[in-house]
Amino acid sequence: MKDSIKNLEWRYAVKKFDSEKILSNDKIERLKKAFNLTATSYGLQPIRMVVVQNKELQEKLVASSYGQQQVSQASHVLIICIERVVDKEFIVKYFDRVKNIRNTSDSIITPFEDALVSSFSKKDIKEVKDWATNQAYLALGNLLTVCAFEEIDSCPMEGFSPEAYDELLELEQYGLSSALVLPVGYRAQDDMFADMKKVRRPLKDSIIYIS
Template sequence: MKDSIKNLEWRYAVKKFDSEKTLSNEKIERLKKAFNLTATSYGLQPIRMVVLQNKEMQGKLVASSYGQQQVFQASHVLIICIERVVDKDFILEYFNRVKNIRKTSESIINPFEDALVSSFSKKDFKEVKDWATNQAYLALGNLLTVCAFEEIDSCPMEGFVPSAYDELLELEEFGLSSVLVLPVGYRAQDDMFAEMKKVRRPLKDSIIDII
């Protein structure tokens, strides 16, 4: 049985990937499913993930990643995106899924549905964008944990130019904006950071127990 804490201790933000190693389709499918199973506010899932495995495109993205070579070296690059529009139609689509999958009656669903539609109609673009971006961070945390458990190396990145990614990957056609990047693969044997001890606050300084 795997030890979740040992696996979390094993993971680190990879600075150099082994570009000769590729993740199996099975591993990638697990990451896709983990992303899709991530908890999101109201269950609305205002996020989507691009799975990139194309060395030519990965190479083009390095310049828009402040020169971080992990984007090119990695087996795959996961780009977490948010929906540009979360409107009435988007919300109703979610509730239709609830009805179809759970067979929940409209008498139970409709009040919640109406409340959400009303609430989001009063939010401006920035409010919705900030809310959706928070959901993207939930997905990133989930992916990092699953990567550790599956012994997949990763390097979470905020340091990139979203507008450049959006243009190169033609994300506007999908109604998406990129917000986070996660190269995944296997660490290089000569990545000096792999053997470095983790630097964390003592547990007593990061946890407050209330009994």
């Protein structure tokens, strides 16, 4: 049985991937499912994930990633994106899924649905973007944990140009904006950072226990 803590200790932000090693389809499927199972506010899932496995395209993304070579070296690059529009139509579709999957009655769903439609109608573009971005971070954290458990190496990245990624990947046609980037694959044998000890606060300084 795997030890979750040992796997989290094994994990680090990879600085150099082995570009010759490719993740199996099974591993990618697990990451896709983990992403889709991520908890999100209200269950609305205002996020989608783009999976890139194309070395030529990955090379092009390096310039928009402040020169970080992990993007080109990785087996795959996962781009966590947010929906550009979360409106009444988007919310209604979610509640339609709830009804279809759970057979929940309208008498139970309608009040909650109406409340969410009303609430989001009062939010400006920045509020919705900030809210959706928070959900993207939830997905990133979930993916990092699953990567560690599956012994998939990864490198979470905020350092990139979302506008450039959006243009290069033509995300506007999907109604999406890129929020976070996660190259995944296998660490290179000569990545000096792989064996460095983690630097964390002692538990007594990190955890407050109230009984």
